[in-house]
Amino acid sequence: MSNGINSDMRAKAIELGLSSAEYDRILSQLGREPNLTELGMFAALWSEHCAYKHSRALFSRFPTDGPHILQGPGENAGIIDIGDGMAVVMKVESHNHPSAVEPYQGAATGIGGILRDIFTMGARPVACLNSLRFGSLADDRTRYLFSGVVSGIAGYGNCVGVPTVGGEIQFDESYTGNPLVNVMCVGLARQEDIITASASGVGNAVMVAGAKTGRDGILGASFASGELNEKSEEKRPAIQVGDPFTEKLLIEATLEVIKEKLLVGIQDMGAAGLTSSACEMAARAETGIEMDLLKVPRREEGITPYEMMLSESQERMLLVPKPGYEEAVAAIYRRWGLDCNIVGSVTADGMLRLYERSQMVAEVPAWSLSTKGAPKYVTESAKPAYLEELNSFDLSTVALPTDYDDCLLKLLASPGIASKEWVYRQYDHMIQNNTVLVPGRADAAVLRVKDTAKGIAFSMDGNGRLCYLDPYTGAAAAVAEAARNVACTGAKPVAVTDGLNYGNPEKSDVYWQFARGVDGIADACRELETPVVGGNVSFYNETNGQPIYPTPIIGMLGIINDISKTCDYAFKEAGHSVILLGETREELGASEYLKVCAGLVAGKVPELDLKTEKRLIRLILELIDRKLIASAHDLSEGGLAVAAAECCIAGGIGAVLQLIQSDSAIGAISDPNAIRPDALLFGESQSRILISAPPEAVPAILETAGRYNISAAAIGTVGGSNLQIAASRVYVDVPVREMEQRWKNSIASCMTAQ
Amino acid sequence: MRFGIVVFPGSNCDDDCRYALEDVLHQETVYIWHNEHELQKIDAIVLPGGFSYGDYLRPGAIARFSPIMEAVRRFAESGGPVIGICNGFQILTESGLLPGALRRNERISFICNDTFLKVRNNNTIFTNTCTPDQVLKIPIAHMDGNYYIDPAGLERLRSYGGIVLSYCGPSGEESLSEYNPNGSVAGIAGIVNEAGNVFGLMPHPERACESILGSEDGNFIFGSIIKALESGSGRWTA
Numbered sequence: 001m002s003n004g005i006n007s008d009m010r011a012k013a014i015e016l017g018l019s020s021a022e023y024d025r026i027l028s029q030l031g032r033e034p035n036l037t038e039l040g041m042f043a044a045l046w047s048e049h050c051a052y053k054h055s056r057a058l059f060s061r062f063p064t065d066g067p068h069i070l071q072g073p074g075e076n077a078g079i080i081d082i083g084d085g086m087a088v089v090m091k092v093e094s095h096n097h098p099s100a101v102e103p104y105q106g107a108a109t110g111i112g113g114i115l116r117d118i119f120t121m122g123a124r125p126v127a128c129l130n131s132l133r134f135g136s137l138a139d140d141r142t143r144y145l146f147s148g149v150v151s152g153i154a155g156y157g158n159c160v161g162v163p164t165v166g167g168e169i170q171f172d173e174s175y176t177g178n179p180l181v182n183v184m185c186v187g188l189a190r191q192e193d194i195i196t197a198s199a200s201g202v203g204n205a206v207m208v209a210g211a212k213t214g215r216d217g218i219l220g221a222s223f224a225s226g227e228l229n230e231k232s233e234e235k236r237p238a239i240q241v242g243d244p245f246t247e248k249l250l251i252e253a254t255l256e257v258i259k260e261k262l263l264v265g266i267q268d269m270g271a272a273g274l275t276s277s278a279c280e281m282a283a284r285a286e287t288g289i290e291m292d293l294l295k296v297p298r299r300e301e302g303i304t305p306y307e308m309m310l311s312e313s314q315e316r317m318l319l320v321p322k323p324g325y326e327e328a329v330a331a332i333y334r335r336w337g338l339d340c341n342i343v344g345s346v347t348a349d350g351m352l353r354l355y356e357r358s359q360m361v362a363e364v365p366a367w368s369l370s371t372k373g374a375p376k377y378v379t380e381s382a383k384p385a386y387l388e389e390l391n392s393f394d395l396s397t398v399a400l401p402t403d404y405d406d407c408l409l410k411l412l413a414s415p416g417i418a419s420k421e422w423v424y425r426q427y428d429h430m431i432q433n434n435t436v437l438v439p440g441r442a443d444a445a446v447l448r449v450k451d452t453a454k455g456i457a458f459s460m461d462g463n464g465r466l467c468y469l470d471p472y473t474g475a476a477a478a479v480a481e482a483a484r485n486v487a488c489t490g491a492k493p494v495a496v497t498d499g500l501n502y503g504n505p506e507k508s509d510v511y512w513q514f515a516r517g518v519d520g521i522a523d524a525c526r527e528l529e530t531p532v533v534g535g536n537v538s539f540y541n542e543t544n545g546q547p548i549y550p551t552p553i554i555g556m557l558g559i560i561n562d563i564s565k566t567c568d569y570a571f572k573e574a575g576h577s578v579i580l581l582g583e584t585r586e587e588l589g590a591s592e593y594l595k596v597c598a599g600l601v602a603g604k605v606p607e608l609d610l611k612t613e614k615r616l617i618r619l620i621l622e623l624i625d626r627k628l629i630a631s632a633h634d635l636s637e638g639g640l641a642v643a644a645a646e647c648c649i650a651g652g653i654g655a656v657l658q659l660i661q662s663d664s665a666i667g668a669i670s671d672p673n674a675i676r677p678d679a680l681l682f683g684e685s686q687s688r689i690l691i692s693a694p695p696e697a698v699p700a701i702l703e704t705a706g707r708y709n710i711s712a713a714a715i716g717t718v719g720g721s722n723l724q725i726a727a728s729r730v731y732v733d734v735p736v737r738e739m740e741q742r743w744k745n746s747i748a749s750c751m752t753a754q
Numbered sequence: 755m756r757f758g759i760v761v762f763p764g765s766n767c768d769d770d771c772r773y774a775l776e777d778v779l780h781q782e783t784v785y786i787w788h789n790e791h792e793l794q795k796i797d798a799i800v801l802p803g804g805f806s807y808g809d810y811l812r813p814g815a816i817a818r819f820s821p822i823m824e825a826v827r828r829f830a831e832s833g834g835p836v837i838g839i840c841n842g843f844q845i846l847t848e849s850g851l852l853p854g855a856l857r858r859n860e861r862i863s864f865i866c867n868d869t870f871l872k873v874r875n876n877n878t879i880f881t882n883t884c885t886p887d888q889v890l891k892i893p894i895a896h897m898d899g900n901y902y903i904d905p906a907g908l909e910r911l912r913s914y915g916g917i918v919l920s921y922c923g924p925s926g927e928e929s930l931s932e933y934n935p936n937g938s939v940a941g942i943a944g945i946v947n948e949a950g951n952v953f954g955l956m957p958h959p960e961r962a963c964e965s966i967l968g969s970e971d972g973n974f975i976f977g978s979i980i981k982a983l984e985s986g987s988g989r990w991t992a
Contacts, residue, residue, distance in 0.1 A: 159809070428864070433967060
């Protein structure tokens with residue numbers, strides 16, 4: 001071939017997001033020039049989104065195995081044994097870039113994609129959760145993005161009949177141009193129904209089922225692998241359009257063919273569509289696949305091989321039926337009103353070979369497109385310059401507040417802390433008749449598992465501000481908080497799926513944040529015995545060169561052996577004692593209080609001792625199992641005062657708390673006189689839980705806490721109509737009704753004030 | 755008793771209805787596929803919630819043309835008990851088996867929440883286990899539950915006790931400004947036809963069938979149908 005063609009193709013490669021060196025790698029792997037279709041396939045599968053080029057090298061740091069783990073990373077989702085022959089299948093996926101441009105469809109197709117990752121393994125999706133980040137709600141475009149994303153999640157999830165049972169949302173200017181939409185799906189399967197995504201059995205048919213292929217979402221994976229800028233709006237055609245109605249039919253038909261044991265393997269078509277599904281299925285089985293693209297059901301004539309291979313049309317599956325069952329499979333899909341055609345067959349030679357009738361249009365080794373062939377990068381990392389200055393900020397220069405009531409009310413109205421009812425009432429969180437603890441009642445969502453005595457609990461957690469000020473501790477704290485949250489409902493934390501959201505990994509400081517985050521998660525998961533079973537990495541979350549806060553999100557699964565023993569956070573009864581577990585130190589750094597009341601993002605982050613966290617979690621599980629306590633609430637943003645306020649609001653009852661006692665028997669607060677009162681009330685020391693219990697249970701609780709070597713102190717009593725918190729004097733005294741008003745209406749009034 | 759649960763493409767509460775009737779209340783159930791023309795031998799029909807045909811055009815607007823709906827109409831006309839829940843209610847109004855229409859919620863968005871319902875008429879085969887003015891706690895989950903009927907139609911409904919359930923507060927408080935989640939005329943949550951055998955409601959009784967899920971009040975509705983069928987008052991002659 002002439003040099004002219006070579007340089008044209010090289011230019012095209014760069015246009016498609018590959019580097020010149022990566023183009024050379026393609027030349028050497030193919031031993032020739034790629035044609036346009038082949039080049040497009042490489043561009044999609046070697047995108048950061050598909051190939052994890054900058055993150056793969058660090059994955060080996062995660063613990064991925066444990067007694068409950070049936071499948072770690074490598075398949076579409078992780079699988080956890082929950083006993084009784086049942087398994088939980090779960091994964092987190094991000095849809096940040098599409099949601100930044102087209103919030104409704106961006107979020108909706110995020111739900112569609114993560115659902116397919118779950119049911120493609122033979123598990124029925126039983127719950128969705130989401131973790132969202134936006135800029136300030138004072139900003140017009142942020143409100144547009146926020147309401148669009150929530151509507152998109154609701155529009156898709158409600159229609160397919162999978163309850164959206166929980167999640168978390170934070171607002172910070174750092175996400176203004178680049179919101180984060182991380183969605184998690186959880187499926188339940190009988191272990192014998194689980195199926196993998198490999199194309200084994202040379203000569204077996206390859207079929208495409210579901211929606212017809214159109215020209216939408218072409219090269220979406222590459223779009224998701226670049227930074228956002230003024231030109232991102234032009235990438236609107238790269239965003240797919242979801243149809244939850246088709247997805248619902250696809251779920252039912254697919255679960256039926258899997259249950260009938262008609263398949264060898266099946267893979268959904270997500271990012272990079274037909275290219276990635278074919279390549280991944282073949283690469284896993286070390287086989288090849290050949291397909292006639294003209295046999296793929298299509299919406300319109302004239303779709304080129306390039307478009308066909310790169311379309312990200314939604315609601316499609318690639319499957320390999322058992323020989324002789326092709327027609328049985330097709331009949332089930334057709335009964336649900338869906339297309340299902342044989343498009344090719346499994347071959348022995350490891351090649352992905354594509355035809356239009358007899359004419360070959362592409363021929364690429366499957367391994368070469370897969371992560372085996374894709375490049376892997378490790379950026380030289382460097383500690384970001386801002387850290388030194390922010391970490392050494394002298395917090396003693398921050399004046400004490402004059403009005404603590406006002407601080408508490410401001411925190412309760414801060415959208416990150418305020419009630420998310422405006423959001424979750426738009427989600428059907430009850431369908432499928434399993435939701436035992438609905439959103440807004442407990443620290444985690446709890447579902448019962450029908451036909452067993454068990455329950456499963458889920459939480460998603462992350463704190464970008466903590467990670468910004470300390471990427472390692474912040475990431476570890478996300479694991480600790482997620483574990484603590486599920487434990488506060490009575491569930492033993494057992495496994496993690498993560499969503500790692502960072503800026504441009506080619507920048508040394510962003511890469512440093514990422515690597516430290518991976519280490520933080522790995523260390524915390526190892527200590528808490530919650531292996532990472534899979535997840536997602538989203539890089540290039542930057543707007544015009546400005547990265548978001550590093551934001552790893554942890555999705556945690558917990559198992560409850562006896563679903564009759566769950567715990568929520570509402571104070572239950574006047575006269576119950578309030579007990580604080582864990583130690584309160586003077587730790588104001590990175591707090592919501594500093595941000596909201598002093599406009600500061602600075603300081604050292606609170607210390608996290610993972611061994612203490614583990615003992616605290618074991619302690620709370622024992623207290624719930626022995627039915628000693630009436631409520632449990634993890635302390636996080638806003639500290640002790642906000643946690644106590646939330647317990648009061650949920651229970652519709654007040655409490656009187658006294659943080660200094662005459663006999664100075666305050667195990668939980670090392671020396672309250674030595675701690676600034678604002679840190680005492682609003683500081684975010686890690687590893688703390690606020691519980692309430694009948695007074696007669698207090699001695700047993702304190703004794704048990706002592707056995708786990710966890711500080712515990714009875715700090716007050718439930719009752720009255722106000723929340724009163726005193727230390728050396730009364731600092732807070734606010735009617736519960738007033739707190740509830742501010743907390744409950746904050747987001748709704750931001751959204752209706754447009 | 756044997757309940758036929760009609761499954762349209764996009765129905766998504768079919769399994770929850772099956773669960774409530776079969777696993778909780780120990781009744782027989784059978785799924786009836788939307789493109790069948792004949793009903794199997796059944797004692798009552800359930801049109802479950804969901805998004806039949808993707809709710810394209812208007813909720814229920816396409817489902818009413820499903821082949822099975824002709825058989826449902828015949829069953830209803832012969833006096834057989836039919837209960838339409840949420841999307842099922844929408845299908846019943848779209849097909850003219852119940853009067854009125856269900857519009858987009860007043861505040862536009864989807865609402866999923868517990869609601870409290872007052873039993874306005876306990877003299878129906880769907881509420882005969884309830885006491886007059888009993889308050890039921892049953893959740894709603896819908897985008898288009900804003901019941902509309904013109905003043906003459908409302909009069910007519912009232913004249914024969916057609917308003918069976920209306921939204922209220924936890925202790926039965928009546929306030930259209932505070933306890934009417936979707937803007938329905940007269941706070942209507944469920945109505946019955948004049949013959950008394952076709953019932954539509956927006957709340958989901960099948961989601962309130964066990965205390966672990968927060969309420970068992972849905973069993974008053976299903977339990978009433980079972981009681982009526984067992985006593986013969988819900989029987990009909992086809």
